Amino acid sequence: MAAEMRIVLRNADQINPDKIEDYVQAGGYKALEKARSMARTDLIAEVKKSNLRGRGGAGFNAGMKWSFVPEAPVKYVVCNLDEGEPGTYKDRTIVEKDPQRLLEGMAICGHAINSNQGYIYCRGEYPYVVDLLRRAIDQARSSGVLGDFNIEVRMGGGAYVCGEETALIESIEGHRGEPRFKPPFPGVSGLWDKPTVVNNVETFANLPDIVMRGGAWFASIGTPSYPGTKVLTLTGDVVNRIPIEVPTNTTIREVIFDFGGGIRGGKKFKAVQIGGTSGGFIPESLLDTPIDADSMRNIGATLGTGAVLVMDETRDIIDIVTRISKFFEHESCGKCNPCREGTFRAYEIMKKINKGQAAPADLDKLALLSRVMTKACLCGLGQAAPGPILTTMEHFKAEYQARLQI
Amino acid sequence: MATIQDIINSYKDKPGGIIEAYHAVQREYNYLPEEAVEYAARVFGISAAQAFGVATFYSYLSVAKRGQYIIRMCESAPCHIAGADILIKTFEDELGIKVGETTADGKFTLELTECVGQCQGTPVITINSMPYVDMNPEQVPAVLALCK
Ligand SMILES: Cc1cc2nc3c(=O)[nH]c(=O)nc-3n(C[C@H](O)[C@H](O)[C@H](O)COP(=O)(O)O)c2cc1C
Ligand code: FES
Numbered sequence: 128m129a130a131e132m133r134i135v136l137r138n139a140d141q142i143n144p145d146k147i148e149d150y151v152q153a154g155g156y157k158a159l160e161k162a163r164s165m166a167r168t169d170l171i172a173e174v175k176k177s178n179l180r181g182r183g184g185a186g187f188n189a190g191m192k193w194s195f196v197p198e199a200p201v202k203y204v205v206c207n208l209d210e211g212e213p214g215t216y217k218d219r220t221i222v223e224k225d226p227q228r229l230l231e232g233m234a235i236c237g238h239a240i241n242s243n244q245g246y247i248y249c250r251g252e253y254p255y256v257v258d259l260l261r262r263a264i265d266q267a268r269s270s271g272v273l274g275d276f277n278i279e280v281r282m283g284g285g286a287y288v289c290g291e292e293t294a295l296i297e298s299i300e301g302h303r304g305e306p307r308f309k310p311p312f313p314g315v316s317g318l319w320d321k322p323t324v325v326n327n328v329e330t331f332a333n334l335p336d337i338v339m340r341g342g343a344w345f346a347s348i349g350t351p352s353y354p355g356t357k358v359l360t361l362t363g364d365v366v367n368r369i370p371i372e373v374p375t376n377t378t379i380r381e382v383i384f385d386f387g388g389g390i391r392g393g394k395k396f397k398a399v400q401i402g403g404t405s406g407g408f409i410p411e412s413l414l415d416t417p418i419d420a421d422s423m424r425n426i427g428a429t430l431g432t433g434a435v436l437v438m439d440e441t442r443d444i445i446d447i448v449t450r451i452s453k454f455f456e457h458e459s460c461g462k463c464n465p466c467r468e469g470t471f472r473a474y475e476i477m478k479k480i481n482k483g484q485a486a487p488a489d490l491d492k493l494a495l496l497s498r499v500m501t502k503a504c505l506c507g508l509g510q511a512a513p514g515p516i517l518t519t520m521e522h523f524k525a526e527y528q529a530r531l532q533i
Numbered sequence: 534m535a536t537i538q539d540i541i542n543s544y545k546d547k548p549g550g551i552i553e554a555y556h557a558v559q560r561e562y563n564y565l566p567e568e569a570v571e572y573a574a575r576v577f578g579i580s581a582a583q584a585f586g587v588a589t590f591y592s593y594l595s596v597a598k599r600g601q602y603i604i605r606m607c608e609s610a611p612c613h614i615a616g617a618d619i620l621i622k623t624f625e626d627e628l629g630i631k632v633g634e635t636t637a638d639g640k641f642t643l644e645l646t647e648c649v650g651q652c653q654g655t656p657v658i659t660i661n662s663m664p665y666v667d668m669n670p671e672q673v674p675a676v677l678a679l680c681k
Contacts, residue, residue: 215650216650216651216652250650251591251593252593252649252659252662284590284592285592285594286591286593287647300549301552301587303590368652404609404648447613450608450609454609454647460590
């Protein structure tokens with residue numbers, strides 16, 4: 128059986144997350160010390176070499192992102208703890224179990240890009256995480272481990288789109304959380320128009336180990352093109368609904384049947400949606416795919432946030448996709464037309480199909496609309512929203528056909 | 534209870550602090566009274582329209598008066614398949630109000646929410662932001678009884 132491998136969750140349940148002493152005793156803040164003894168360019172080169180790719184969904188090489196940041200008097204390090212993708216609870220788990228690890232990771236990034244101000248944007252639904260983080264920051268500050276690096280926590284307001292990095296920046300600035308046009312990318316002009324690195328919690332949390340053990344060590348774990356581990360959060364009709372951390376060459380089948388313990392109630396597997404509510408639906412025939420981002424993309428799915436929503440044989444795919452369409456209709460920020468109108472129409476057509484009132488032409492319209500949105504929407508919200516529709520039309524076509532009015 | 538003005542003033546010097554100020558007001562008052570939004574507009578130097586634009590963009594913030602206990606029910610896909618619909622119906626029946634409404638005594642407000650990040654225990658509700666996981670309809674009266 129495949130085994131867990133813990134990097135970001137190494138200290139989970141081993142230390143008291145509310146005591147910085149525990150973290151330091153477990154080797155914490157040694158990596159920051161080491162990083163600070165390195166030249167910035169060497170530190171960035173090491174992270175680049177690790178091939179650590181962003182764990183927030185887009186999978187961009189973290190060291191590469193940092194290397195684009197120009198010299199400037201003021202720069203920011205921003206941690207994305209918005210975690211709005213349904214089915215996902217990994218960043219909460221990482222922070223609740225080991226908040227100092229995140230702070231250390233951010234400070235390492237601060238040294239790499241020469242910034243002394245960090246922000247953690249934590250979703251409003253996690254006020255208890257905000258409290259924990261503020262206590263952790265106080266402890267880190269008074270024990271002096273962060274040096275001149277400051278970290279402030281800002282609270283989100285329950286808008287999914289604010290997980291998108293430029294919308295998140297707008298929100299920290301105190302505005303409506305609408306995405307900006309890119310370029311310029313945040314690395315060049317982000318928070319208050321200053322160069323800003325935005326990374327996910329899990330991305331930062333990997334840094335202490337990469338610094339301590341070297342980029343080559345990290346690059347050798349899991350799938351070479353997307354190395355390391357990934358924290359996955361299991362939910363739905365799976366026996367063990369738990370967070371796990373596994374090497375990225377672990378297959379979906381291992382995730383569901385070994386770690387997840389299989390399907391609840393002795394039922395059969397029907398589908399799994401990975402990466403959150405914008406992820407693709409995956410049928411039984413593709414379960415031997417490794418979870419790394421590239422392998423997932425090759426089967427038309429995503430790794431995304433690593434949410435794993437398992438559905439048993441009794442589940443109604445059309446009803447679930449209809450519910451998902453409502454999510455996007457609700458969460459579209461309305462800034463760009465293809466998303467604002469597209470998510471509305473997609474939900475409308477899905478409701479019609481779900482009620483058994485749709486004709487074959489409606490499916491064609493839905494497919495066309497979905498393809499247009501994928502290309503024309505301003506940000507990842509609208510671009511990814513059709514994913515569940517397109518993948519279920521492909522893999523569960525019969526369920527759509529069976530609902531049509533003939 | 535701190536006044537709205539005092540709360541908002543304490544965020545005056547924080548760049549982009551209006552949302553933090555709103556959260557702080559809401560922690561005390563459970564919603565954003567109109568005067569809070571108008572006062573915030575003045576303090577942060579934006580128009581009242583912009584201040585309302587910010588307040589109404591975020592679903593976690595409410596410009597409508599709400600009850601003492603805000604019950605939010607997650608209806609995202611994982612909670613949906615775990616029976617969120619029945620749970621919602623049970624709360625509505627038990628409280629005699631519909632989603633979006635507040636009981637006549639001002640005690641409870643029922644709201645829907647998207648995923649609150651507790652999907653290991655679907656279906657999930659939150660009461661004043663504290664999660665209650667693995668809810669089943671039979672537990673609803675007991676959970677309501679916790680709200681004194
Ligand atoms: C609609 C939308 C929601 C997103 N939500 C999140 C989120 O909750 N957390 C996150 O880390 N990234 C989220 N992202 C991705 C961010 O835009 C960004 O790519 C990421 O924070 C970069 O960090 P990483 O490279 O470390 O993954 C979202 C993107 C989109 C388009
Ligand atoms: S889906 Fe309901 S808490 Fe995540």
